[in-house]
Amino acid sequence: MKRMIPLFFAFALAGGASAADVQIGGLTIHDPSAKQSPKGADVGAAFMVIENKGAADRLVAATAENADHVEIHEMSMTDGVMKMREMPAGLNIPASGKVELKPGSYHLMLMGLKQPIAAGATIKGTLTFERAGKVAVDFVTPAAAAK
Ligand SMILES: [Cu+2]
Numbered sequence: 001m002k003r004m005i006p007l008f009f010a011f012a013l014a015g016g017a018s019a020a021d022v023q024i025g026g027l028t029i030h031d032p033s034a035k036q037s038p039k040g041a042d043v044g045a046a047f048m049v050i051e052n053k054g055a056a057d058r059l060v061a062a063t064a065e066n067a068d069h070v071e072i073h074e075m076s077m078t079d080g081v082m083k084m085r086e087m088p089a090g091l092n093i094p095a096s097g098k099v100e101l102k103p104g105s106y107h108l109m110l111m112g113l114k115q116p117i118a119a120g121a122t123i124k125g126t127l128t129f130e131r132a133g134k135v136a137v138d139f140v141t142p143a144a145a146a147k
Helices: 002-015
Strands: 023-024 027-034 043-052 055-064 067-079 081-087 092-094 096-101 107-113 122-129 133-140
Touching: 002 096, 023 133, 027 122, 055 081, 055 133, 092 122
Parallel strands: none
Antiparallel strands: 023 027, 027 043, 043 096, 043 107, 055 067, 055 092, 055 122, 067 081, 067 107, 122 133
8 A cells, every 4th residue: 555655646746737727707727826036035926827718807916925915017128128017907818818927928026025935835825806806826836846
C-alpha cells in the first residue's frame, strides 16, 4: 500500500491547475495565478483568463488576502515605453468573448503586500463583476522550477 501514496499525490498535483477554474454565471475564470514576488517587494501581480459565454460584463473589483488592496491595471506602449496604468472603470469582458490577464497586458496589481508571494503559495481572493457578482478565487503561484 505504501506505493499508492506517491501516486496519489502525483495525481492530486496534476489535477490542481484545472481545479482552480471558477465559474459564475456565463463566466469561467481559468487558471487564476499570482507571480512570485522578490523579497522586499510591496506589490505583486496576478493573472487569469476570463471566458464569457454570456452577455457583456465588467470586472470592477478584486481582493487578495495578502494585499492591502488590489487594482486592475493595463500595460501599453506609450511613445515606445511600456507603461502601466490603473483602469478605474474596470475591465470590459465582451459578450461571448475572452480576456487574458497576462504579463505585459491586463493584470491585477496586488498593492501593499503583507508578505512576499512565495513559489507554490495559494492566495485566497475575490473578483467582483458588474453583472455576475462576486466570486471567490484561489490565485496559485507556480512552484519553483526544478534546476
Ligand atoms: Cu500593474
